[in-house]
Amino acid sequence: MSRTARFPRTAHTARLARAAATLAAALLATAVAVPAHADTAGRGFQPSHPELDHAGSTIVAHEGRGPAGPLQPMVAQTPGLDVSSYQGSVDWSTAAADGAGFAYVKATEGTDYTNPSFAQQYDGSYDAGLIRGAYHFALPNASSGATQADYFVSNGGGWSADGMTLPPALDIEYNPYGDSCYDLSQSAMVSWIRDFSNTVESLTGRYPTIYTTTDWWTTCTGNYGGFGATNPLWIARYSSSPGTLPNGWSYQTFWQYADSGTFPGDQDYFNGAYSRLQALAD
Template sequence: MWRPLFCIFALAAPLLVGGCAGGGFEEDPFPTPSDYQIHGIDVSKYQGEIDWASVRGAGVQFAWIKATEGGDHVDDKFAQNWASAKAAGIPRGAYHFAYWCRPAEEQAAWFTANVPNDPDALPPVLDVEWNGQSKTCPRKVPRDVAISEMKIILAAMERAYGKRPVIYTSVDFHKDVMQGEFADYPIWVRSVKCHPALKYGARKWRFWQHTAEGRVAGIKGNVDRNAFNGTPKDWQVWLGAMTVASRA
């Protein structure tokens, strides 16, 4: 049975949810990012030209690659990153950035039209956040609408790729929409100031985006860094389960 490091400290979580003790990883009682053994990155066009062989040599063990946004945008570097990461031997998956001004059916169709069905790929990811800084779609939809739209996209992804999608989310979106929902999906959380238990409470999570200012050989400038919640054995089991599911 998978036993994440999070569970070791579950009893302490209710006392600390809502703030970061001292404002830093080193001052709270939870594991720091370096305590996890499986590390990866997520990238988009903003990372520019990536030397994926050097990225692998730096110890990166997985990568999430931006593919699409809304119903009419493909990341400029997606095709190149998708092919090059695989050639370098790095497990990689594609993510879609949800756009709350476009019907869910159109977004799902756009993603599946632009992301190849590679049986060896990681599961697809649905990235759900509020985007108040957007010049074209800063709106927040009601909770029930957001949940309904998410379910449509997630179901379409699973039908197309044969794998249960991962959901990426931020603290505010999780609080507004996801609490009490989507317990049967792998969750990827953003928490750059402290351990996810301090921001997401008892939510079980698989991946933790812990910084937007990571540095990795082969990438010029900053890159998001992520940790997998489990041991190397857990990681291999999870990868194997994803591959079997896609070929069933």
């Protein structure tokens, strides 16, 4: 091939290189415009296995189980349970016959997930005579507390003064997808929880019950004590007693004491007689 025959191919290659460089610059500009850690809709972190996330799903891996033995205290405790999509369709009549007085049901997670078994679990527990409530699995790194509270209340997390509905609940525990505290500082975590709590109260008239563990609360909020006056505590500890409680609470309202037992799902106690449970619902 002659030297003159190669010149047109060289010029063509140069034009292609310039076009590729222009395209690469355009793509880079577009990428810079998208926030870090966001999907194409501009949202924050999205969970990959929300069907596996439920109240207590991270507890054993981080805290294990305490010594077995008679549960303390044993006076005026009302047994109950909590469930999520992991349990699927629940036999509520059997749970009631076995002594369950209440149930908490997972409704939502983040701002995209709703429990596909929610209607059967939430309405079914009510039909069986259990006092029931809904809870939200928090993802503080996905969106604001107010945004998740609004999504929760709009998808099952409401409250009605029918004597059969517990306050909505916030499940705030170890991050199942990474850093235990969701890469938030202690002050930022407190602000997120306050944002969620105040929004739920403004939408429903009830401050949410807070589900957590003492270890997580101490680590991720600095053992903040400002919620005890307004928010019931649902403590998780798989042992023979609730143990030391987070700052601000002198007693627990609910105690998740085991992840298996008589009832489907997790095993819980309301810290009082059934009449006091009714009073909380009212």
